[in-house]
Amino acid sequence: MSKYIVVKDFTDLEDGNYVYTEGDKFPRKGKCKKARIEELLSTTNKRGEILIKEIEEGD
Structure with missing residues (x-):
């Protein structure tokens, strides 16, 4: 399973306006639709x- 990290701060309009900051893991909980990741x-x-x-598993 792939893992992702935030590279620019943004407000996720599809996650109740949750604010992600650079370095946060994405998604913060659960799974996210492939289309959203893309x-x-x-x-x-x-x-x-x-x-x-x-990111790589070891990062």
């Missing part, structure tokens, strides 16, 4: 910026 990994989100990145 959106945040790319520039096809409302911010137009990459907001998370995939």
Whole structure:
């Protein structure tokens, strides 16, 4: 299972406006839909910026 870390602060409109800050794990709890992960990994989100990145298990 992939793990992700926040690379730019953002407010997650799909998580009750939860504020993620750089270095936070994403998602903070449970699972997230693949489409949402792909959106945040790319520039096809409302911010137009990459907001998370995939990390290695040892990171």
